[in-house]
Amino acid sequence: MSTRARVIRGFEFAGLDLFVPFIRLFSGENPREQVATIVRTFGTPLVAIAVFLCAWSAIAASIETSIGAVPGPVAVWEEAKNLVAEHRQERQKEAEFYVRMEKLKEQYAAQGRPWKDRKYSGKPTYFDQIWTSLETVFAGFIIASLVAVPVGILCGLSPTFYAAVNPLIQVFKPVSPLAWLPIVMILVSGLYTSENPMFEKSFISSAVTVALCSLWPTLVNTALGVAAVDRDYLNVARVLKLSWWRTVTKIVIPSSLPLIFTGLRLSLGVGWMVLIAAEMLAQNPGLGKFVWDMFQNGSSQTLAQIMVAVATIGIIGFLLDRMMISLQRLVSYDAAAV
Amino acid sequence: MTASAAILDDVGSQPAVDDSFFSLQAVSKSYGDSWNRTEVLSGVNLGISEGEFVAIVGFSGSGKTTLVSLMGGLIEPDSGSILLGGAPVQGPGPDRGIVFQNYSLLPWLNVRDNVALAVDEIFSDWSASDRENQVRRFVEMVNLGEAMEKYPAELSGGMRQRVSVARALATNPKILLLDEPLSALDALTRATLQDEIERIWEEDRKTVLLITNDVDEAILLADRIIPLSPGPRATLGPSFPVRLERPRDRKAINHDPEFKKVRNMVTQYLMDAAASVRSQTYTAPVSLPDVQPADLSAPRISIVR
Numbered sequence: 001m002s003t004r005a006r007v008i009r010g011f012e013f014a015g016l017d018l019f020v021p022f023i024r025l026f027s028g029e030n031p032r033e034q035v036a037t038i039v040r041t042f043g044t045p046l047v048a049i050a051v052f053l054c055a056w057s058a059i060a061a062s063i064e065t066s067i068g069a070v071p072g073p074v075a076v077w078e079e080a081k082n083l084v085a086e087h088r089q090e091r092q093k094e095a096e097f098y099v100r101m102e103k104l105k106e107q108y109a110a111q112g113r114p115w116k117d118r119k120y121s122g123k124p125t126y127f128d129q130i131w132t133s134l135e136t137v138f139a140g141f142i143i144a145s146l147v148a149v150p151v152g153i154l155c156g157l158s159p160t161f162y163a164a165v166n167p168l169i170q171v172f173k174p175v176s177p178l179a180w181l182p183i184v185m186i187l188v189s190g191l192y193t194s195e196n197p198m199f200e201k202s203f204i205s206s207a208v209t210v211a212l213c214s215l216w217p218t219l220v221n222t223a224l225g226v227a228a229v230d231r232d233y234l235n236v237a238r239v240l241k242l243s244w245w246r247t248v249t250k251i252v253i254p255s256s257l258p259l260i261f262t263g264l265r266l267s268l269g270v271g272w273m274v275l276i277a278a279e280m281l282a283q284n285p286g287l288g289k290f291v292w293d294m295f296q297n298g299s300s301q302t303l304a305q306i307m308v309a310v311a312t313i314g315i316i317g318f319l320l321d322r323m324m325i326s327l328q329r330l331v332s333y334d335a336a337a338v
Numbered sequence: 339m340t341a342s343a344a345i346l347d348d349v350g351s352q353p354a355v356d357d358s359f360f361s362l363q364a365v366s367k368s369y370g371d372s373w374n375r376t377e378v379l380s381g382v383n384l385g386i387s388e389g390e391f392v393a394i395v396g397f398s399g400s401g402k403t404t405l406v407s408l409m410g411g412l413i414e415p416d417s418g419s420i421l422l423g424g425a426p427v428q429g430p431g432p433d434r435g436i437v438f439q440n441y442s443l444l445p446w447l448n449v450r451d452n453v454a455l456a457v458d459e460i461f462s463d464w465s466a467s468d469r470e471n472q473v474r475r476f477v478e479m480v481n482l483g484e485a486m487e488k489y490p491a492e493l494s495g496g497m498r499q500r501v502s503v504a505r506a507l508a509t510n511p512k513i514l515l516l517d518e519p520l521s522a523l524d525a526l527t528r529a530t531l532q533d534e535i536e537r538i539w540e541e542d543r544k545t546v547l548l549i550t551n552d553v554d555e556a557i558l559l560a561d562r563i564i565p566l567s568p569g570p571r572a573t574l575g576p577s578f579p580v581r582l583e584r585p586r587d588r589k590a591i592n593h594d595p596e597f598k599k600v601r602n603m604v605t606q607y608l609m610d611a612a613a614s615v616r617s618q619t620y621t622a623p624v625s626l627p628d629v630q631p632a633d634l635s636a637p638r639i640s641i642v643r
Contacts, residue, residue, distance in 0.1 A: 232442040235412055238430040240459045240509070250455060254446045333446040333489070 014326055018042070071304040076311070079304035087125035094120045124285050130312065133286030136203055137275045137320075140210025141268050147211070148218035148267070149260060153248070155219070156226020156256070173216045177209050177274040181281050184208045202284040209278040214271035221263025225256030258332040265324035272317045287313055358385030358421075359545060360409075360513050365418035367404055378404050380571040382418070384564065386513070386547060391539055393548045393556035394574070395604060396566030397612065402549045403439070405566065406517040409547065410436045422512060432460050435511030439518045441498040443490040443505075450486045453477055453505045460509040476508035477501075479538060496527035500534070507538070513545040521551065529588065532558055536585060553604050557597055558586055563604055567611035575611065578604055 004027050008020050018041050025034040057072040064070075071079070097120045108115045124132070155162040185205045192204060229252050237247040253260075279288025287309055294305045362384040368377045378401040386392050396402050407413045409420060411430035420427045422434065430436075443452050453473045461469055477483060480500035490498055499519055506514055516535075520528045536559055539546060550556055556563045557580055565575040580600055582591055591597045 232438060232440060233444060235430070235436075235438070236442050236444070238412065239410065239434075239436055240432055240456055241430070242459060246459070251444070254444070257446070333491070 013329055065303070067298055067302055068300045071307060076304050076307045079301060080308045080311075082301075083126040083305070083308060087127045090122055090125045094122060097122075126290065126308075129286050129290045130316070132203075132284065133275060133279065133288070134316070136206045136279065136284055136286055137210055137268070137271050139203070139207035140275070141214060141264075141271050143207065143211035144215035144267055144271065145218060145264060148215040148263070149222055152219045152222025152260070152263070153226050153253070153256075155223035156229075157248070157252070159227075162223060162227075169216065169219065172212075175213075177213045177277050178281070180212045181205065181209045181278055184212070185282060200284070202279075202282045205282040206275060206278040206284040206286070206288075209282070210271045210275050213274040214267040217266035217270060218260070218263035221266070222256065222260045225259030225263075226252055228259075229255045254333075258328065261324070261328040261331055265321065265328060268320055268324055269317065272313075272320060276313060359388040359390075359423060360547070361385045361421045362409070363419050363421070365408060365415045365420060367401075367408060367413070367415050377571050379408070380573050382572075382574050384574055386545060388545055389543045391546045391548070391559060391561045392577075393550055393560035393563045394566050395550055395553055395556045395563055395608070396572070397568050397608065398551060400566050400568045401570075401572040402551070402566060403517060406436070406515050406547075406549050409515055410434055412436075432456075432509045433512045434515055435506030435509055435513070436515045436517065437499070437502050437506050437519045439521060441490070441495075441502045443498055443501055445490050448487050448489050449477060449482055449493075449501050452490070452501055453508050456505050456509050472508055476504040479507070479541070480504045480534065494527070495523050496531055499523065499531060503535070503538070507542075507544070511544070513547060516546065516548045516550075518549055518551065520555065528555075533588070535559060540585065553601055553608075556580075556604070557582070557600055558588055558591065563600065565604055565607050565611070567608075568615050575607055578607075 004023065007023055011017065011020050011023065021034045021037040021041070025031055025038070053073045057074070060070040060072040101118060105115050151165070155165060185201075188201050188205045188208065192201060233251050233255055234247070237251045242250060275286070276288040276291065278284070279286045280292040283289055283292075291306055291309050294302050294309070362382050365379060365382040366377065367379045368375050370376050382405065394402065394405065404413070408415050411420075411427050411434065427434070444455070447455065450473060453476060454469070457469050457472050461472065464472070474483070474486075477486060480503055482497060482500055482504065485493065485497060490501070493501070499522075503519070519535075520531055523531065532555055535548075539559070548556065548559060553563075560580055563578045563580060565578075566572055567575055578600055580596075582594060582596055
């Protein structure tokens, strides 16, 4: 394989198919066709985004609310820059705090007084909140996967088991996160009573709610993938007299991996959507709580800040999806078929 | 019937089933429920000696795949018994290596791992290096040493089928069942693989049963040809020995009188069997509608103004 083909493979694998025409263009491969592709894949979305921003700007200016005019794209962009600046400030304050503490510690040591380490307790910045949200969604997603994949495999392997649990799946699947959350919160505060908790209760409640809502797509897709394993592959296992466990691990799971990953990808998408609602109510210090706090604030910046959050949530959701697509390609043996 | 009776004098009338290495005794198989039952195979008798290469030739839909599934143990016969080395076979097992029509390679494993899956399972008491050598030996035997790391999607149909053959042979089965292994391939690849199968068979003289719809292929490869009469209620006919020197050269044997004779006999038998099935089947006379072609020369009235 040539270097160029390797680079293109890599880009495609990373889910960056959009940029492949640029590589082809720079390597001088059929420039006319590449330019046409670039105009189609980049030009048209850029035009659409520009139209959207203009319309937003025009409509926003004409709507007056109790807390001021609806911010246009420029105001939202300014607010985003503010949030970044705030974050930098806070980090600097934190660094200064630790420098002070270090000096104080030396003084105490010199005077022979006992010293106790103290942690900086500034308010979490926007980026801290994003990080918390990501941690929470992945915690919930991992719990969901650990439950959904094995149960899904059992469902796919045994029609009897599937018939038994199918009504439960169908009933619990459409339940809204807002209905689960109060139950989960009460259960968590009842059951998770540690003196020195490793996790915040709000974190656990949010993660468990995410898990409850996001495990269904993985469960259903896994069951489907396992039930649809090609009979020929199972015949191979029968001729070799593979044990039940080896048939499952060597034939059934590899063969259904593409569908399992489709399920996981859908689950992560659902989880990210559910998370914001869960964080709002559970007061988990992530993006959901940020939106809720800004809403309670009711300042002139409220709308702009919430819009920044909306954009952030959207972009992160998009990136998570791209990540899962790349993972899906990694395990999908069909993709190797040229 | 006189013509085929004369031919039949030349061949063994019924295959011996008693002391054979691999045998089927009065095997029958039906599909469907009690209301709508089709007997696919009826009273099939077969005996194969150790080291023999037998070909079963039949038309499409005559129950060839059912037959090989029965032998492989993938399905159970309704009646009759299947014996290997004197003992009845119970379900599928590695003593009967099957090469499936559609290769059945696992697409997420490369060539090495597809073969290794079988070798590791069957020879789990061997050392890792012995198992690795076994895999290498059989992949090289089918001339795919260069393609060890390739995935099935990157291989041509012929190469995939070679992997499938290597996988079946590497487990050292007592008998190799080939279920129309070459029917999905183009003519050129087919010819190459036929030569390859002959070469491999010459190397270790395994007992082989080839199921095919190609009489020429059967003559080129087999010691003995047994036609399968068309289904429903298909059964095996008499066996036709192929007395051609090995190794057989596909160009040379085309002009060999023995080749022509066997070819004619087998084809004639299959045609007669098909004709007798057709004569037994009642077909309602189709009444055609009484229509006359339109007379285009007649003056026409235009409806478009």
